[in-house]
Amino acid sequence: PVVPGEQVCIALLKDVTYLCPYMGAISGQLVITNYKLYFFRPSTAEKEISFVVEVPLCTISRIEKVGGATTASRGTDGRNPYGLEVGCKDMRVLRFVMRQENRQRRMVYEKLQDLCFPASNKTPFFSYIYKEEYAEDANGWMVYSAKSEYHRQGLPVEGWRFTKANSKYELCDTYPQILVVPSPASDDDLKQVAQFRSRNRIPVLSWIHPESQATITRCAQPLVGIGNKRSRDDERYIHLILESNPHAHKLLIFDARPQANAVANVARGGGYEKSEAYTTSELLFCDVHNIHVMRESLRKLQDTCITQNEDKHWLSNLEQTQWLHHIKVILAAATRIADRVESGKSSVLVHCSDGWDRTAQLTSLSMIMLDSYYRTIEGFIVLIEKEWLSFGHKFQQRVGHGDKNHSDSERSPVFLQFVDSVWQMTQQFPTAFEFNDHLLILILDHLYSCLFGTFLYNCDRERRKEEVKKRTKSLWSLVYSRQDDFHNALYVSAYHNHVLLPVPAVRHLEFWSSYYARWNPKMKSQEPVQERHKELLKIRDHLRKKVEDLERQLAAKQLSS
Template sequence: FRWSSSQRPLSERQDPGQVASPPETTKDVMYICPFSGAVSGTLTITDYKLYFKSLARDPPFVLDVNLGAISRLETIGVQSHGENTRGLEIVCKGLPNESWLISKINSSYEVCETYPALLVLPASISEDELRRVAAFRAKRRFPVLSWIHPESQAAIVRCGQPQVGPSDRRCREDERYLQTILDANAQSHKLCIFDARQSSVADTNKAKDGGYENESFYPNVELNFLEIPNIHVMRESLRKLKEVVYPAIDEQRWFSSIDATHWLEYTRLLLAGAVKIADRIESGKTSVVVHCSDGWDRTAQLTSLAMLMLDSHYRSLRGFQVLLEKEWLSFGHRFASRVGHGDENHANSERSPLFVQFIDCVWQMTRQFPSAFEFNDLFLITVMDHLYSCLFGTFLYNSEQERVSKEVFNKTVSLWSYINTQAEDFTNPLYMNYEHHVLYPVASLRHLELWVSYYVRWNPRTRPQVPVHQHVKELLVMRAELQRRVEELQREASSSRSLSSSSDLGGTAMHTTV
């Protein structure tokens, strides 16, 4: 179900038998029927049943369900979880550093149209300074906080490239801004900048008024180039990969053909870069600034992968959704341009599989750490399928501003609503919550392989005879049964210890009396 945001929603979570009396009625409710589509109507919940009646149909569509058949009533957000999700994360995860503050300076998207309305910024920076820094950075994408270590206060900050140009222009406000980021972390006297680009390309960008930070202007700053090729190289790599896996597979040249695409090599470069960022944060207790050219492609890949390695919250099913909403959607990855939604020009040079590459990296991590992620292979494939399907509003348009102006949050359903209503299908049966456990995947070609279940799944020779998700469901049922049995044995053991203790006390008492 979904209801209009103007209506007061029903209780956030209710168990059957605990529904308030008198009956609660909500108008402007939409029932998403898996067979006939969306139906508008009125929803009523009484002490014993759920009753939905359509408004426009003749005869009306009626759904009358006894509450005894429902395990739980729960509101599922139908928006793309933009500001609401970020607000929830702020409440849950906190901001353990007085040097940072949550700012609404971009609430009208006027400072940076590709940034979200809510931002976390250095507390000591004035609005005037911030605007000067924005003018100095590509696409006005000034440095903002993505993640902060709960203990060391080391931070991951993202931005666009500085516009130094061929004459190495300076911006005093930008220099002070980065110094403020360094000062916010008392455990380190150095700030590390990771430029995702190849150093030769970064030099070339100076001629186009771009460039990179001059270390002589930024004291205590260390600049590192991660040598990751640009979007055009990645697009060509995936094109070659498609030719290898479809429609026919050359068995004799399989490995050499895959190697010639360089897809796994570029995957390795991304993972290696993210490991360097995570290691600087965790082991070096050093804050990092990450950027590429504009700060919405390779930057999003690197920050989100590093956060996956550092923070177990993002390795949960819901936490991963928050990660995508925050690092990709709210921070303006150009999904419409990179995927080509609504664009018939398949040769458009703006297209590039950056998000596909990121999800591939996540899959590689799930292979190396099979019990560290709550979600499974099917979840990642489902996300990829609906990146292209346009059935949901989650990945539409290029920025939060565009989605707000087009009322995507009110006019479409979120992919996460669909996924979270059948979470058991997307759950990893081997999952164990390794809280505060940092993952360092091995970024070596010896440990990477082609994601066959995604890239080659339509080739009948590679399809498994039994669907993998069927085995997953069986394992989940088995795990639930084993957990139930363990709990029973624990209760029996506890009961036996209690009886034994009572018996010992009784025997001691008799001996004392005698």
């Protein structure tokens, strides 16, 4: 099956063996198109389902030749046969064995190197070639409008205003064009504040409480440095954020980093808000580790998921990855923020170092807890567009779209951790979310696939320059065209105005096996309750319709008699 715009680049290669880590060696045929690698075992009988392995090329992070041409280098036990190893961003490591004659391996290796890394090879991403036509009412590029989302939150209100100071990205090149800032601050004030914040990422509004006017704002670290610099403009600006909330006496600043890291950043020219300068604020550190720690944790998790004897030491191996511990710390910080905004009516400012990784995790998760709109399919899409895409989470660098340097230190599973945290919340509140985990998995699959333009590049400005909206399709078009697949059958609207505060303790968190271990047939989870529930709802609707038809027929008979 090919998608519109897809073309075969290497046709059927026979005599290829896929070394499945779970089912052993499987002989079949390999096809490479300009979008995916496709291996299949042709079915012998009509009823037999053929075995298929399918990977979008941009999901591939590394391709290595394994096994030498000589039998000596192959090892006597045949464990290192001649072929290719393909490492993927979705936790898979694929091993293909090929025949040595007619240079089959070399041809496949070179073709994959050409096609898998468009950014390194300066060729267009497949999303620019993809030609699927979606219905006009399912145009994903129309889902998010910054103005509409701020209006939904009740803006403009006293104390806050829209500014066009960044309409040409001259104030901050990684921020969106429309920003909401404290009303008393002029556009010139914003420029002064920008000079004292890392990457010019000034404090701007993310969310405002509809009743208490408590706010969640986000920014980057202040440039305090070893010289203990201060900025009167920045201090006044922070005070204006506090003053816009009539209920609060202190602005709570949540620094996502561990305190030691924040202190270490002072030596690099960064730092944190010291109490002697910011007298009306209180600083709290959240202990979320940096991108390098998280990358290493994911690597260990991947090793754990593909280890052969996974059963014997499964729990201790999982514990050693520290993955669930990191998820717990992120959820705990977001829960504290949501609680202080809701119960304490406090205004909160969130930042990490540059304000585009951990900051996005904490603002978006706390907004999901506080605002039930973000727990709907549409609202969740708006949240990702707003807090992640428009505010410049560096998807290109963190995911490494089309980049062959698979060990790049800029890569990190920041967005994956956010999605995992959302999944943890759906497990603790199974009836509060309109969407199911099929939507979360689809988003992660297309985060890597580059089939859509949604997650390409690092910020709004770059996407505009590359004409992403004009020249590519949006992932949300696919979501809207298949909305029923992503609907949580257990969803009840009674949670509409509820604030959700999940329990951020490891004993209440689960390993998301239907995502991380979905390639392992031994770890297949049972059919989820909601799937059965969905079927029962269909039967109920069908029977209801039948009853209505019979009642109509009965009424018609009684009239005629």
